[in-house]
Amino acid sequence: MRLIVNGAAHDVSAPDHETLLVTLRERLDLTGTKLVCARGECGACTVLIDGEAVYSCLTLTAACEGQTVTTIEGVARGDTLHPLQRAFIDHDALQCGFCTPGQVLTALALLAKNPHPTEEAVRQGMSGNLCRCGAYPKIVRAVLAAAGDGPAHG
Amino acid sequence: MAERSGKRFVTTKVEVEGREETKVVELPSRDPEPWRDDAPLTVVGCRVPRMDALEKVTGSARYTADVRRPGMLYAALFRAPVASGRVTLLDLSPALAIPGVRGALTAADVHGIRIDGVHLFDIAIHYAGQPLAAVCADSLDVAERACRAIVCEIETAAHVVTAERALEPDAPRARSFGNRARNSPRVVSRGDVDAGLRDADAVVTKEFRTPVALHTALEPHGAVAEWSGGRVTIWESTQGIFMTRNEVAKALGLRLSMVRVIKNYMGGGFGAKNGASHATYTAVALSRKLGRPVRCVLDRDGEQRDAGNRPATIQRVTLAAKRDGTLTAIRAETIVAMGIGGWHSSAAKIYHELYRCANVHTAETWVFMNTSAMASFRAPGHVEGAFGLERAMDMLAVELRIDPLELRRRNYADHDQEKGRPYSAKHLDECYRQGAERFGWHESRERAPGSGRLRRGSGMASLIWGAGGGPPAYATVRINRDGSIEVLTGAQDLGTGARTVFSQIAAEVLGARIDDVRTILGDTERLPFASNSWGSITTASVGPAVRVAAEEARDSLFEAASQMLDADVGELVARDSEIRVRDNDRSITFAALCDRLGDVMIIGQGSRGPNPDNTAIAAFGAQFAEVEVDTETGHVRVLRIVSAHDSGRIINPTLAESQLEGGIIQGLGYALHEERVLDKRLGVQLNANMHDYKIPTMADIPVIDAFFVRGSDTVANHTGAKGLAEPPIIATAPAIANAVAHALGREVSEIPLTPWRLLSR
Numbered sequence: 001m002r003l004i005v006n007g008a009a010h011d012v013s014a015p016d017h018e019t020l021l022v023t024l025r026e027r028l029d030l031t032g033t034k035l036v037c038a039r040g041e042c043g044a045c046t047v048l049i050d051g052e053a054v055y056s057c058l059t060l061t062a063a064c065e066g067q068t069v070t071t072i073e074g075v076a077r078g079d080t081l082h083p084l085q086r087a088f089i090d091h092d093a094l095q096c097g098f099c100t101p102g103q104v105l106t107a108l109a110l111l112a113k114n115p116h117p118t119e120e121a122v123r124q125g126m127s128g129n130l131c132r133c134g135a136y137p138k139i140v141r142a143v144l145a146a147a148g149d150g151p152a153h154g
Numbered sequence: 155m156a157e158r159s160g161k162r163f164v165t166t167k168v169e170v171e172g173r174e175e176t177k178v179v180e181l182p183s184r185d186p187e188p189w190r191d192d193a194p195l196t197v198v199g200c201r202v203p204r205m206d207a208l209e210k211v212t213g214s215a216r217y218t219a220d221v222r223r224p225g226m227l228y229a230a231l232f233r234a235p236v237a238s239g240r241v242t243l244l245d246l247s248p249a250l251a252i253p254g255v256r257g258a259l260t261a262a263d264v265h266g267i268r269i270d271g272v273h274l275f276d277i278a279i280h281y282a283g284q285p286l287a288a289v290c291a292d293s294l295d296v297a298e299r300a301c302r303a304i305v306c307e308i309e310t311a312a313h314v315v316t317a318e319r320a321l322e323p324d325a326p327r328a329r330s331f332g333n334r335a336r337n338s339p340r341v342v343s344r345g346d347v348d349a350g351l352r353d354a355d356a357v358v359t360k361e362f363r364t365p366v367a368l369h370t371a372l373e374p375h376g377a378v379a380e381w382s383g384g385r386v387t388i389w390e391s392t393q394g395i396f397m398t399r400n401e402v403a404k405a406l407g408l409r410l411s412m413v414r415v416i417k418n419y420m421g422g423g424f425g426a427k428n429g430a431s432h433a434t435y436t437a438v439a440l441s442r443k444l445g446r447p448v449r450c451v452l453d454r455d456g457e458q459r460d461a462g463n464r465p466a467t468i469q470r471v472t473l474a475a476k477r478d479g480t481l482t483a484i485r486a487e488t489i490v491a492m493g494i495g496g497w498h499s500s501a502a503k504i505y506h507e508l509y510r511c512a513n514v515h516t517a518e519t520w521v522f523m524n525t526s527a528m529a530s531f532r533a534p535g536h537v538e539g540a541f542g543l544e545r546a547m548d549m550l551a552v553e554l555r556i557d558p559l560e561l562r563r564r565n566y567a568d569h570d571q572e573k574g575r576p577y578s579a580k581h582l583d584e585c586y587r588q589g590a591e592r593f594g595w596h597e598s599r600e601r602a603p604g605s606g607r608l609r610r611g612s613g614m615a616s617l618i619w620g621a622g623g624g625p626p627a628y629a630t631v632r633i634n635r636d637g638s639i640e641v642l643t644g645a646q647d648l649g650t651g652a653r654t655v656f657s658q659i660a661a662e663v664l665g666a667r668i669d670d671v672r673t674i675l676g677d678t679e680r681l682p683f684a685s686n687s688w689g690s691i692t693t694a695s696v697g698p699a700v701r702v703a704a705e706e707a708r709d710s711l712f713e714a715a716s717q718m719l720d721a722d723v724g725e726l727v728a729r730d731s732e733i734r735v736r737d738n739d740r741s742i743t744f745a746a747l748c749d750r751l752g753d754v755m756i757i758g759q760g761s762r763g764p765n766p767d768n769t770a771i772a773a774f775g776a777q778f779a780e781v782e783v784d785t786e787t788g789h790v791r792v793l794r795i796v797s798a799h800d801s802g803r804i805i806n807p808t809l810a811e812s813q814l815e816g817g818i819i820q821g822l823g824y825a826l827h828e829e830r831v832l833d834k835r836l837g838v839q840l841n842a843n844m845h846d847y848k849i850p851t852m853a854d855i856p857v858i859d860a861f862f863v864r865g866s867d868t869v870a871n872h873t874g875a876k877g878l879a880e881p882p883i884i885a886t887a888p889a890i891a892n893a894v895a896h897a898l899g900r901e902v903s904e905i906p907l908t909p910w911r912l913l914s915r
Binding site (some may be wrong): 017018022025028030031032033034035036037038039041042044049071073075076081085088089090092094095096097098099100101104121122124126127128129130131132133134135136137138139140143 | 203205206207208209210211215216217219220222277293295370371372373419420421422424453455477503614644648649650651748758808809812813814815817818819820841844845849850851852854855858
């Protein structure tokens, strides 16, 4: 089957029960997508499929035929970081960095739907992405900063 | 900067994770003047962005679980489903018959390897989740399927999984010699507690309980091992590359030079990743047996069941005081429920340290049970002990009708009473003052909690943590021919910021641009020794060694420059990677200078000197919390936390504040949600996943104002910096619990403060 990941087409022959997470990590060596809980509890494996944030640990590769997958490796344009990535660095919105790819992709999807979220919308919208280091306050700040004009009110 | 003469090797004391160790140390080549508060520093103290953030936000950082070697196989562990018993049949043949399965390990393959007192793959079952075998296959999927195909028959035996039951005379024995650790109870006392109780105007007594908490690092324990020419290379998610190397070499009878341990990035440690683990030995043994690289990374279930935990405690506490609040006696009987093994982390220690009191008596008992072994977990012992002590202090404050903060101030310890020695520096009073002011403590306490469904309350707690670091630690600084600079030291960056902090120290000394400096960590074969990154010691241990190495390199660089610029060394100053002659316009960049030197490499070596004699070194802090309790649902919402810290000089305020916030958030989870839940009848854990074991989410986070009070600790070491990663978690649970008690007007004695605990009274 054909999988389009970060703009490149890949022909993969994954068994029917293989998850997108395993295909990305083990077949395509895109290891930015992390395996943490393997059951949709932590958000570390989040990728975008046709712009929607999904848990790749709960997504079967076989169901992704012809769809467009974006992983953390596809967020920057060459050496130019996405403003959200830049904001994560500027606000120190990470410590160990293991949850960071999932956080960035969830935030990307959130901002695509709601370009000027309130702080509350960010907190609720990203509460499915766990961070054990506790970078949460700075992640919120980074996402709001990347949203550009700052949070909408009311 | 005098050259040392006389003795080269001396002994010194280093406190790690609450344990004081005596170490032999080689005196460094030089002993720089300490950086005092008024030192004109331009890079140290700056908010330099985290230097490995780019790799982390782009997904290019390779963690251990991401390492892939040509021909690599995948291992999975088969675990005991019961808490006690004996394997009577272990048939691996159905597993080995599955296509793609390449081999397996049982006890016979790993003879003599023990972890926490248990033989690896022991057929005697000591706790549920204990590994019994490992299987290796072409893919993880096949390896896991093969594990499920193993046929295992077990003769079960009686088990014990609570400390109280374990201490009863007729309890099943978790360890052959009994359930009580041999040194228990360990009694530590000073003064005369009975006299202190007689002299008291007020006495409070209460039993406190704390839960088993799980580290829940996002990256599980894991290793990739590859043998070549009789040597093994191990990529490991570890806080201690040298400890892992030493343990593997010892277990396998190898020379240290035959074992190489590498750690580039790791997805959290929090104390649980301090040496060779089940995953390490499994990868190493399977790789040797099969002649191919092997990756063994625990699955989430295994990580939550058997990868270390903060042990549960029971603390029976009595505090006594005069009418004016002066403490006259502190007594605590503490029980630490270790599980099958671990080490003697002490909940009692903080009772001797935090407040001034002439009469203190603690008796501590460590208990073995049929549960997985405890491990260090961010400020081990102090987190547990602080809950009991600081809750009891608030009960005493109620009894005496004294403001809780005022009560703590009246019992301020101006020296280390346990050993009768001064502190290198202590600014806890400043933490109280600034913290109370930023929190609005007095206004907040005076506000009535309310009588409706939602009640508000405020609470606070103090902390102390021996975070002085110490030797040995080594660093090398080298300057390449283009002027780029490398700092090499065998420490680890857990996500704490060590790479950034060491680069800042080197840049400061050399007068280099921070962007010109790169710190290389985590490789036993290529780097000089640094200790485990535990006990909040890395900055205070390794930082001074980096400073000395950079000074040596700078001296060589200046000597070369003095010839090229025709000036005395004393006339030279460096800034932004350029050396200038003072009062003169002659200058040369590092790049131009080093290019002229060609492949003559400027190299500086540094080491960490001894700690000052007869001096206690500690970090301090005070935390203030405001909560809202829903009296109908029992839900506690933390509204805000103010946390004031004294950790000496702060090398990078941004990264340091990130550590504080992270510690507070972990402490919030410990206070409100986190506990390992066991089926006591079966002795099996019920919440070995990330949904039912509840760590805080982004929606749970209060407004956090965490900051440092000023004060370089120039007695502690010549950088003035002390540790700061563990301190913030110590005070959070008691501050929150004290706020809940204030809101409800009744005492709380057990965490986590889940709704059923708050309502079932």
